[in-house]
Amino acid sequence: MEWRLDYFNNISIIQKEFYYKVVEILQFLNPSITIVMHKGFPGFYYRGTFAYIKLNSNSGLSTLTFTRGFLFDENRLKFNLGDIETKERNITIETSNTVNWLEIQEYLVQAIYWQEQLSKQCNC
Numbered sequence: 622m623e624w625r626l627d628y629f630n631n632i633s634i635i636q637k638e639f640y641y642k643v644v645e646i647l648q649f650l651n652p653s654i655t656i657v658m659h660k661g662f663p664g665f666y667y668r669g670t671f672a673y674i675k676l677n678s679n680s681g682l683s684t685l686t687f688t689r690g691f692l693f694d695e696n697r698l699k700f701n702l703g704d705i706e707t708k709e710r711n712i713t714i715e716t717s718n719t720v721n722w723l724e725i726q727e728y729l730v731q732a733i734y735w736q737e738q739l740s741k742q743c744n745c
Contacts, residue, residue: 628663628676636676639683639716643674646726651733668740671732686711687728689735 629637640663647654647665657666664673675684687693690710712728714720 632676632678633681633716635681635716636678636683639714639720640674640676642720642722643685643725643729646722646729647733650726650729654733665732667733667736669736671736672729681715681717682713683716684711684713685725685728687732689732689739692735693728693731 629640632640644656644665651667654665654667657664657670659666659670659673662673662675664670670688672685672687675686677683687710689708691708693710712725714725
């Protein structure tokens, strides 16, 4: 818990609200999801880490990274940032603007779905 306090001391109130809203959506979608540190950022764990958030206090941008994003239906979901060479896909949100929460929820639904599918294959 101490890492969260250190991390959150350096971000804006708007970014904190964004983070807590993402957590709220995830807990609604699947109460088994827990919060862990992943690559130095708050991550979301369900049979493995499937997403994490980078909150940039200088720019006001928040990046939501999906560790299995390459599996997502990219006809429905558009990633505006991400290296095609990796399995991760990112979306960057300017948290000072109005956030499209339905779109964020759709990304989170896909992330949970693929995490469940992959964990069934490895029995983890």
